[in-house]
Amino acid sequence: MAEHLRLARLFWLLLAIFTIGRLAMTRLPYASFHHVFSLVTLTAFATIFYGAFTRRWKDYRVLQAMTLGAVLGFSAQVVIFTATMVSYGLGIDTYFTNPRALLGLHAPPGPVSFIDALKTRSGGLVGNTIAAAIMAALGWVMGGLLPSDKPKDRPRP
Numbered sequence: 001m002a003e004h005l006r007l008a009r010l011f012w013l014l015l016a017i018f019t020i021g022r023l024a025m026t027r028l029p030y031a032s033f034h035h036v037f038s039l040v041t042l043t044a045f046a047t048i049f050y051g052a053f054t055r056r057w058k059d060y061r062v063l064q065a066m067t068l069g070a071v072l073g074f075s076a077q078v079v080i081f082t083a084t085m086v087s088y089g090l091g092i093d094t095y096f097t098n099p100r101a102l103l104g105l106h107a108p109p110g111p112v113s114f115i116d117a118l119k120t121r122s123g124g125l126v127g128n129t130i131a132a133a134i135m136a137a138l139g140w141v142m143g144g145l146l147p148s149d150k151p152k153d154r155p156r157p
Contacts, residue, residue, distance in 0.1 A: 008071055048138060048142070078125070081122075
């Protein structure tokens with residue numbers, strides 16, 4: 001697990017940058033800008049890349065890559081959950097409390113209750129962690145396309 005946590009540091013830095021960026025964009029219309037600084041998209045790409053790179057260059061087995069993917073996915077979901085709860089606690093509207101972010105594309109325009117937001121985000125903690133592990137496995141499969149020699153084994157130009 002220590003190795004997974006060490007490898008996750010870059011992701012956590014990006015996650016912090018994206019979270020700050022997402023909070024900074026709160027005054028912009030959600031429908032037009034929700035995809036910018038998307039933590040879910042960041043997590044999806046990161047788990048795929050981490051799965052591929054750890055297969056080829058760290059000799060990870062698929063379950064090791066999936067575990068790392070689950071760690072990254074769970075980390076992102078904890079940040080999303082926390083940002084949502086803090087936003088509700090402070091009584092501020094952010095992209096984390098937007099009805100569309102919580103209930104999907106056909107969400108009613110009014111505010112979502114704290115309990116409903118808590119239920120949605122709790123489901124994300126489980127569902128998106130599993131999804132991240134699956135995406136890491138897909139990345140692991142795609143990692144077979146990477147060069148087989150480890151970067152440190154190649155001479156520098």
